[in-house]
Amino acid sequence: MKKRIYKLLFAGILIITIDGIYGQEKSPVSHDFELEIEGEYRYFYNDGLFTDQKNHFPSIAFRPEYTLEWNKGYESINFTGFFRFDQDDKRTHWDIRELYYQKAKGNWELSIGLKKVYWGVTESNHLVDIINQTDQVESFDGEDKLGQPMVQFTYTTDSFGSFDLFYLPYHRKRTFAGKKGRLRFPVVIDKDDLAYESGAEQWRQDMAIRWSHFFGAFDLGISHFYGTGREPLFTFDSSGNINAFYPVINQTGVDLQITHNAYLWKLESIYRNADAQDFFALVAGLEYTFSNIDGNGLDIGLIGEYLYDDRDTLSLNGLQNDLFFGSRIAFNDVKDTSILVGGITDLESSSTIFSIEASRRIGQSWKAEIEARIFSNIDANEFILSNFQNDSFLRFSISKYF
Amino acid sequence: MKKIVLSALAIVLTLGAFAQTAGERGLEIAKAAEKADLGFKSSVVTLSMTLKNKNGQTSQRSMETKTLELTEDGDKSLISFNSPKDVKGTATLTFTHKIGSDDQWLFLPSIKRVKRISSNNKSGPFVGSEFAYEDLSSQEVEKYTYTFLEEKGSLLLVEQDPVDPKSGYKRRIVTYNKDKGYRIEKVDFYDRKNALLKTLSYSDYKLYKNKFWRAATFNMVNHQSNKETLLKFSNYNFDANLTDDDFTQASLKRAGK
Numbered sequence: 098m099k100k101r102i103y104k105l106l107f108a109g110i111l112i113i114t115i116d117g118i119y120g121q122e123k124s125p126v127s128h129d130f131e132l133e134i135e136g137e138y139r140y141f142y143n144d145g146l147f148t149d150q151k152n153h154f155p156s157i158a159f160r161p162e163y164t165l166e167w168n169k170g171y172e173s174i175n176f177t178g179f180f181r182f183d184q185d186d187k188r189t190h191w192d193i194r195e196l197y198y199q200k201a202k203g204n205w206e207l208s209i210g211l212k213k214v215y216w217g218v219t220e221s222n223h224l225v226d227i228i229n230q231t232d233q234v235e236s237f238d239g240e241d242k243l244g245q246p247m248v249q250f251t252y253t254t255d256s257f258g259s260f261d262l263f264y265l266p267y268h269r270k271r272t273f274a275g276k277k278g279r280l281r282f283p284v285v286i287d288k289d290d291l292a293y294e295s296g297a298e299q300w301r302q303d304m305a306i307r308w309s310h311f312f313g314a315f316d317l318g319i320s321h322f323y324g325t326g327r328e329p330l331f332t333f334d335s336s337g338n339i340n341a342f343y344p345v346i347n348q349t350g351v352d353l354q355i356t357h358n359a360y361l362w363k364l365e366s367i368y369r370n371a372d373a374q375d376f377f378a379l380v381a382g383l384e385y386t387f388s389n390i391d392g393n394g395l396d397i398g399l400i401g402e403y404l405y406d407d408r409d410t411l412s413l414n415g416l417q418n419d420l421f422f423g424s425r426i427a428f429n430d431v432k433d434t435s436i437l438v439g440g441i442t443d444l445e446s447s448s449t450i451f452s453i454e455a456s457r458r459i460g461q462s463w464k465a466e467i468e469a470r471i472f473s474n475i476d477a478n479e480f481i482l483s484n485f486q487n488d489s490f491l492r493f494s495i496s497k498y499f
Numbered sequence: 500m501k502k503i504v505l506s507a508l509a510i511v512l513t514l515g516a517f518a519q520t521a522g523e524r525g526l527e528i529a530k531a532a533e534k535a536d537l538g539f540k541s542s543v544v545t546l547s548m549t550l551k552n553k554n555g556q557t558s559q560r561s562m563e564t565k566t567l568e569l570t571e572d573g574d575k576s577l578i579s580f581n582s583p584k585d586v587k588g589t590a591t592l593t594f595t596h597k598i599g600s601d602d603q604w605l606f607l608p609s610i611k612r613v614k615r616i617s618s619n620n621k622s623g624p625f626v627g628s629e630f631a632y633e634d635l636s637s638q639e640v641e642k643y644t645y646t647f648l649e650e651k652g653s654l655l656l657v658e659q660d661p662v663d664p665k666s667g668y669k670r671r672i673v674t675y676n677k678d679k680g681y682r683i684e685k686v687d688f689y690d691r692k693n694a695l696l697k698t699l700s701y702s703d704y705k706l707y708k709n710k711f712w713r714a715a716t717f718n719m720v721n722h723q724s725n726k727e728t729l730l731k732f733s734n735y736n737f738d739a740n741l742t743d744d745d746f747t748q749a750s751l752k753r754a755g756k
Contacts, residue, residue, distance in 0.1 A: 131584060164756055169739075175756055201753060204744045215611040240610050253747045309748075311602070316615045358600070359619045388620035389667070392690075396623065431550055431558050431627040433586065461558065464585040498584035 126167040133160040137494040141279050143487040149276045156183040160194075171201045177244075181235070187275030188234040194244045206251040211244035214263075216307060216320060218354040218363045219380040221402045221421035221441060225350030225365050227322045228305060230269040237280065237470050238452075243269050258310025265303040268293075268325040268343065279488045284339070291329050292342040294372070301325050301345070318352040330373055344371035359386050363402070376407035382421070394429030400439070418444050432458045446476035462499075468492040525645025525657045532681035533640050539711050541567050541741035546732045550628050553725040559583070560626055565754075566637075567741050573597050574637040575746040579754040580626075590755040592746060593618075595637040604748060606755040613748050622667025629697060629719040629728040631667055634688075643671075653678040669693045679704070682712035690723075697721050707737055 139154040158181040166173040177194040197210025214228040229242035248264040270288040274281040295301040303324020310317055326346040331339055348369045355362040361384040368377050382402030390397060402421040423439025434457040442449040451471040458464050468491070475486040519527075548560040561582045567575040573595030580589045588608030595601045601618040621633040643659035650656075655675045661668055667690065674685040683701055690696040701714035717730040744750070 131587065133584075170753070173753075173756065199753070201749070203742075204747075206749050206753070213611045215613075217612075218614075242610075251749050253744070253749055255743070259748065311615070354615055356615050356617055359617055361615075361617065386617060386620070388617075389623040392667075394624040394627070396620065429624050429627055431552070433627065458583060458585055461583055462585075496585065498587075 126165065127170075128163070128165045131162045132499040133162075133496050134158070134499070135160070135494050135496040137492065139490050139492045141488055141490045143489060145279060146484065146487045147281070147283050150279055150281075151184055151277045154184045154188075154279075156181060156188070158182075168200075173199050175199065185234070185275045185278035187272055187278055190232075190234065190272060192232065192243055194242070196244065204253045206249075206253075208247070208249040208251075211246055212249065213242050213244065214247075214249070214261075216318060216350070216352060217365050218316070218352050219365045219382065219402055220363075220384070220400055220423065221382075221439070222365075222380050222404055224367045224378050224380055225318070225320055225352050227320075227327055227348060227350070228263060228265070230271055230327050233271050234274055234278070245269065258308055261305075261307040261309075263305040263307075265305065265324060266300070268299040268301060268303070270299070270343070271327070271329060279490065280485050282484050286341070290341070293325060294342055294344045295325055299325075314355050314357050316354045316356070318350075320350045320352075322346070322348045322350075326369070326371065330371065332373065344373055346371045359388065360384070361386075374408070378404075378406040378408075380404050384425075386425075389429075394427075396425075396427040396429060398425040398427075399423075400425065404441070420444060443476070443479075446479065447474035448476045448479055448482055449473045450482075459495075462497060464496045464498070466492075466494045466496075468494075521647040522645060524647035525659075526640070528647065528655050528657050528675055528677075528681065529640050529643070529645055529659070531677075532675055532683070535680040535682075536711060537568075537570070539568055539708070539737055541565070541737070541739055541745075543734075543736040543739045543741070544713075544732050545734050546730055548626070548628060549729040549731075551727040551729070560628075563754075565739070565741055565745060567743065567746050573601070573639050575743070576637065577746055577751060577754055588755040590751055592748070592751040593636065594746075595639065597639045597641040601636060604751060606751045608755045611752070613751060619665060621663065621665050629721045629724075629726055630730075633661075633666055633668075634699070634719070648672065654684065667691065668696070680706075680710070680712050682714075695722055705735075707735055711737065 135158040137156040137158065139156070141152050144152065158179070161178045163176040164173060176196045179194050180191040181189060183189045193211050195212050197208050197212045199206065199208045215226055216228070217223050217226045223239060228247070229245045231239045232241040232243050235241035245265060246267045250262045251259065253259040270291060272288050273286040276285050293299065301324060305320065305322040307318055307320035324345065325343050329341045330344045331341045333339060346369050348367055350365070350367045353364045363383065364381045366379040369375070380402055382400065384398055384400045386396055386398040388396045400421070400423040404419045404421060406417045408417065419441050421439060421441045423437060426436040428434040436453070436455040438453045440449055440451045451473060453467070453469045456464060456466045471489040472482070472486050475482050477483055543563065543565050545561065545563050548562070549557050550560070551557050559582060560580065562578055562580045565577040569575065576593050578591050580586050590606040592604045593601055603616050603618045605614045605616050607614065622631050624630070625632050625635055642662055644662065646658040648656040648658055653676055655677055657673050657675065659671045659673055668688050669691050670689045672687040673683055675681045676684050682704060685701065686699040687695060688697040688699070697719055699717060699719045701717055703715035704712050705715060706712055713732065713735055715732050719728045721727070
């Protein structure tokens with residue numbers, strides 16, 4: 098099924114490209130190819146809670162990118178591919194992150210194909226961001242996404258902000274870690290075991306709309322999504338059997354940032370409604386940056402955010418009533434050295450997750466990253482998080498760009 | 500007879516100097532420079548940046564800058580990075596304001612996120628270079644107070660004191676060339692302690708559209724750290740006919756592909 102949609106898409110894009118390029122011979126065509134190869138090593142220093150889980154995960158990933166532009170850059174074809182080979186066979190995966198045709202004219206823009214779209218302002222959780230499925234096996238922070246088939250139309254006005262309309266014809270399921278993998282449940286979940294609420298299954302035709310605008314210091318976005326949710330819903334019968342499926346949801350989201358001097362005040366909130374579950378969730382906080390402290394460009398930002406989720410312990414990420422505190426340190430040096438340290442702590446139990454992410458360029462075309470996630474004093478009553486209590490890890494990666 | 504004319508001229512000049520304070524003359528020069536550059540409407544230029552540390556080791560950046568001229572308020576600009584490759588696609592959109600702080604958004608291509616960022620950090624270095632953010636932002640007359648210092652042939656030296664207390668400078672001494680459309684030849688930057696911090700020299704000037712002087716080379720030397728940043732501008736295009744539609748968040752995302 099996945100192959101069929103890619104084939105259709107590819108044929109469509111090819112026709113548009115040929116038409117576009119030969120239809121406008123006057124304007125120059127430019128193209129650009131880039132490739133990133135990343136070597137990664139993840140080390141889980143505690144033995145797994147479940148059998149077969151490994152401790153060492155060497156891995157390699159490839160990220161090719163190709164862009165073809167014409168009509169002064171107002172028309173383009175964009176491709177980003179992804180392939181990872183990993184110790185965990187479920188984390189060995191490939192994806193077309195993006196493959197779309199785009200045309201911009203005056204105050205509108207149209208994109209057709211697989212694309213990535215990000216909504217939101219907060220750092221510790223990304224509630225309103227719903228267009229793309231999360232690439233769950235790729236990273237812990239949920240910031241890696243699968244390419245989403247879409248038609249996106251953007252219309253920008255001078256005084257009434259910007260409108261984004263999305264037609265989303267195909268749903269992509271989330272992949273869960275395999276038998277050898279970490280950050281999983283006692284039962285290995287195969288993504289094909291998860292059913293759909295909709296009879297149309299992955300072909301349910303979904304829609305989304307977002308309005309965004311800025312007034313002085315305020316950046317505001319209001320969005321609505323109607324379709325098959327990106328997060329599976331887990332329900333349990335009286336004998337403890339799990340029933341997991343993708344529900345049809347209506348989700349309304351608000352994101353707001355107020356940028357005032359060195360302060361960034363942030364709010365994201367959603368209300369999600371499905372037959373099986375209704376809930377409200379919120380992240381609110383602020384970021385304050387002490388800039389150029391040493392006269393050499395050192396910036397130290399302090400971030401504090403409060404997280405609330407109605408679902409309580411059933412919330413997939415376990416962020417039901419938590420506090421995030423963190424610091425972003427940017428050296429603004431030639432190597433772009435930066436560090437993000439933080440912790441999320443549960444206000445009702447001892448559970449805390451600490452994290453560090455640091456990166457630095459080496460030479461002109463290499464980049465090194467270090468990441469650590471430490472699960473500390475995870476409460477045995479944490480329904481989801483308790484499965485990860487032995488899954489603290491260190492990650493090192495080095496990328497070469499061609 | 501010649502003598503009389505000369506002394507008459509001297510009297511007129513002296514009277515003129517008395518009639519106009521150094522502050523008024525400085526402001527007049529800044530306004531003349533702004534007026535000389537009015538009407539470029541929009542421009543696109545590619546630039547390469549070479550960062551040199553005190554041991555002479557270098558590293559490179561390349562980017563493209565689009566600028567939209569606005570008269571009622573400050574200019575709009577969009578900068579997108581081409582190299583180093585790990586930051587390729589990173590782009591910033593800035594709406595400068597004549598009064599008050601600028602609006603600025605950053606696009607992060609890896610996660611496709613647009614972030615509104617604080618423009619508070621004017622004095623911080625731009626991508627590790629010797630240029631501070633405020634050195635590269637649109638130079639609006641309202642952002643300084645002025646004192647005319649001296650005239651050396653066709654060169655006019657004016658002291659500019661930043662209005663914004665968040666500026667990293669106590670003053671700048673700007674050298675204008677009145678015979679070449681008031682183009683800037685050199686700027687000396689003095690830090691908050693009033694010590695000479697940096698010198699920016701403009702060279703390889705070219706006249707575009709018979710009106711607009713643009714230097715192809717900017718060289719910024721930091722006298723305190725002995726580091727240098729060289730900017731080379733190429734392919735100036737004043738015929739792109741950009742409009743407000745090319746300076747939106749949608750166009751910021753497009754620039755960062």
